Amino acid sequence: MATIAATVKPAETTATVTVSYEHPWVVRMAHWLNAVAVFVLIGSGLRIFRAFPSFGPKIPQQDFIDVPGQLTIGGWLGGALQWHFTFMWIFIGSGLMYVIYELATGHWRQVLFTARDIKGVWPMARHYFLFGPKPEVDAAYNPLQKLAYTSTIFFGLVSTLTGMVLYKPAQFWWLAWPMGGFHFARIWHFIAMCGFLAFIPGHLIMVALHGWNNFYSMVTGWKRDPEYLG
Amino acid sequence: MAEDGQYEERRSGEQKPQHVAPEAEPEVQASKAQESEAQATVVPPNVGPAGEPIRVVTPTEHKRMNRRQLLKLVPVVAVGAFAIPKFRQPLLDEGLALSDWASGRLFSRHRLAQTFSSSEVVPFERFPYNFYDVADPGVDLDTWTLKVQGLVQHPGEYNLEQIQALPKIVQNTRHVCVEGWDVIGNFGGARASDFLRLIGADTSARFLEAQCADGYYESIDMATMLHPQTLFCYEMYGQPLDRGHGAPLRLQMPTKIGYKQAKYLLSVSVTNVLQGDRRGYWEDQGYSWYGGL
Numbered sequence: 001m002a003t004i005a006a007t008v009k010p011a012e013t014t015a016t017v018t019v020s021y022e023h024p025w026v027v028r029m030a031h032w033l034n035a036v037a038v039f040v041l042i043g044s045g046l047r048i049f050r051a052f053p054s055f056g057p058k059i060p061q062q063d064f065i066d067v068p069g070q071l072t073i074g075g076w077l078g079g080a081l082q083w084h085f086t087f088m089w090i091f092i093g094s095g096l097m098y099v100i101y102e103l104a105t106g107h108w109r110q111v112l113f114t115a116r117d118i119k120g121v122w123p124m125a126r127h128y129f130l131f132g133p134k135p136e137v138d139a140a141y142n143p144l145q146k147l148a149y150t151s152t153i154f155f156g157l158v159s160t161l162t163g164m165v166l167y168k169p170a171q172f173w174w175l176a177w178p179m180g181g182f183h184f185a186r187i188w189h190f191i192a193m194c195g196f197l198a199f200i201p202g203h204l205i206m207v208a209l210h211g212w213n214n215f216y217s218m219v220t221g222w223k224r225d226p227e228y229l230g
Numbered sequence: 231m232a233e234d235g236q237y238e239e240r241r242s243g244e245q246k247p248q249h250v251a252p253e254a255e256p257e258v259q260a261s262k263a264q265e266s267e268a269q270a271t272v273v274p275p276n277v278g279p280a281g282e283p284i285r286v287v288t289p290t291e292h293k294r295m296n297r298r299q300l301l302k303l304v305p306v307v308a309v310g311a312f313a314i315p316k317f318r319q320p321l322l323d324e325g326l327a328l329s330d331w332a333s334g335r336l337f338s339r340h341r342l343a344q345t346f347s348s349s350e351v352v353p354f355e356r357f358p359y360n361f362y363d364v365a366d367p368g369v370d371l372d373t374w375t376l377k378v379q380g381l382v383q384h385p386g387e388y389n390l391e392q393i394q395a396l397p398k399i400v401q402n403t404r405h406v407c408v409e410g411w412d413v414i415g416n417f418g419g420a421r422a423s424d425f426l427r428l429i430g431a432d433t434s435a436r437f438l439e440a441q442c443a444d445g446y447y448e449s450i451d452m453a454t455m456l457h458p459q460t461l462f463c464y465e466m467y468g469q470p471l472d473r474g475h476g477a478p479l480r481l482q483m484p485t486k487i488g489y490k491q492a493k494y495l496l497s498v499s500v501t502n503v504l505q506g507d508r509r510g511y512w513e514d515q516g517y518s519w520y521g522g523l
Contacts, residue, residue, distance in 0.1 A: 086325025
């Protein structure tokens, strides 16, 4: 190894790249597994919702919205349930993987949205959506990013807990109580999905705006010429 | 934070790492001077956000590093197997089997489903009739008997009086449909466990199979059959079961989802083996077999 390095080095001293390890393996793994799971769970969830597209009683039934079948996964209620009951494990598993890792390494401090970040949200939103001046950011994640990423953890927690109540109401009836009961669990479950649906387009737009190099760092972890080095 | 400590240490020691891009230094210093209060969160210039040192490498080494990390994401690609038609259904069957297994583990014969006060019970007119084929399969209620077979000491025909002679349980419980709606109803009947004792069932057997007058069929795990709230139900709202709700006898299990609650029972069988294609009408088409709530 040493001899190879020695022979290669002189020729390449001028051509070097600065790389930073941005996203540890656990985070990337959890991110992509979760991305797939959220996609499948929303698609199959909407198909399940089509079977009874209401939050009211069965008699009389008042439909809330008609979700086009083409936007759903599973083909029919039974198929959608299979997708839902399979990918819920991947969703919960990847979520736990991420949260436990962040807690264990202390990295959660970089990304958790706290009261200190509130004042920084509007200037950042103004910059992104209204072409305002770019606020100084001296942390790994800006306040708007922290808000977005922290809210996905919150939506994940809400969809998991409400999902447990919907899946096993006889076992977890006590868990339904703080949600306002079984019917509200179904409403919160739907709202949590809306939270993900609100996050995803903004997230994808930001990924597109920040280009391939930034995107690729979520794939391999390594970011070439990180922007914060100037 | 550890990164900051590391950073400060290196700064004070004047050991500027060689691989730091030199132009980064003045800018970071300037912003540090301006915003002294933000000092604690300044990203150290020689350490990435994940706490790993920033490295200067050859393009070849960079490619190799990327490739190595890419290989470590193979498990994500494995999820892509769901996109291959040949593997899709077997994988989804595995997923459903895992969920059913976990559901069975979660279940306890001693954990009761919630019961409700009579003010929470939905009026009888608003308790939906649900059927897969016909609302009334035309059971002759005068000559009806329940045929009992399988791993029991006393197989044969049982009439409704024999079932009604068992202690009567009346409960207000939630009926949950797989579609997403639910109703709280009033149900009366004999404990399934009492009936199983009456027929001398081998309760170490695994399943109870049920055949219905409308051609519907079901199979239930023994643990659920022995649950104290599992009923052979012959009454709703204090009245004999009407034909649409499964007269004269149906299963009523507050720990199971709606499609498991077989109606118009004709025969039951205690068994250890389920025929692969006769696990339940909807289950054979892809619904969860366990169907536990």
